[in-house]
Amino acid sequence: MRRAKGFEWILLAAVLVVPAIMFARWKAELKSSAAAATKPARVSAAPMPAPVAPRKLEPAPKPPEPAPIPVGPPSEPVLLAMRDPMVSPIDRIAMNPPKAPAPEPEFIPPPPPPPRIDAGIRLEGVITAEDQARRAIVNGTVLEVGGTVKGAKVLRIDADGVLFGKGGKSFKKRLGD
Numbered sequence: 001m002r003r004a005k006g007f008e009w010i011l012l013a014a015v016l017v018v019p020a021i022m023f024a025r026w027k028a029e030l031k032s033s034a035a036a037a038t039k040p041a042r043v044s045a046a047p048m049p050a051p052v053a054p055r056k057l058e059p060a061p062k063p064p065e066p067a068p069i070p071v072g073p074p075s076e077p078v079l080l081a082m083r084d085p086m087v088s089p090i091d092r093i094a095m096n097p098p099k100a101p102a103p104e105p106e107f108i109p110p111p112p113p114p115p116r117i118d119a120g121i122r123l124e125g126v127i128t129a130e131d132q133a134r135r136a137i138v139n140g141t142v143l144e145v146g147g148t149v150k151g152a153k154v155l156r157i158d159a160d161g162v163l164f165g166k167g168g169k170s171f172k173k174r175l176g177d
Contacts, residue, residue, distance in 0.1 A: 135157065
């Protein structure tokens with residue numbers, strides 16, 4: 001079945017005419033806006049404002065100093081930028097062998113921590129009696145306030161522990177520690 005050729009021509013004409021009309025409208029609007037922009041502006045008859053006294057101009061700030069250009073052998077990135085294209089990377093390594101790594105510093109262990117002030121002192125018990133002063137059993141020895149064991153002096157005896165003093169410092173040992 002064959003279609004009518006008239007319909008195809010009408011469709012083709014519509015496809016070509018519609019963009020042409022749109023282009024013509026756009027061009028006319030463009031010309032009218034350009035003409036409006038070139039018209040001289042209307043000047044009002046209002047009086048002109050009083051002249052303003054000229055301001056004193058200050059000199060412009062100076063631009064910052066440029067960075068100094070390094071003097072001496074070029075650094076590695078500069079060498080790469082100035083590299084001779086005729087020298088292969090292998091030849092370049094042969095001409096500039098890599099530097100040997102720096103030897104690792106000798107390991108020196110940190111000094112051992114000082115011994116604890118309460119080292120070797122073990123509280124084994126506390127004896128309390130109503131008619132007597134409290135006593136403590138330390139390292140198997142019964143001590144009263146003022147007694148010493150391993151260089152530590154008993155300063156106070158409580159029901160739950162003993163306060164010792166050694167070398168100007170004090171520490172408390174509790175039962176069960």
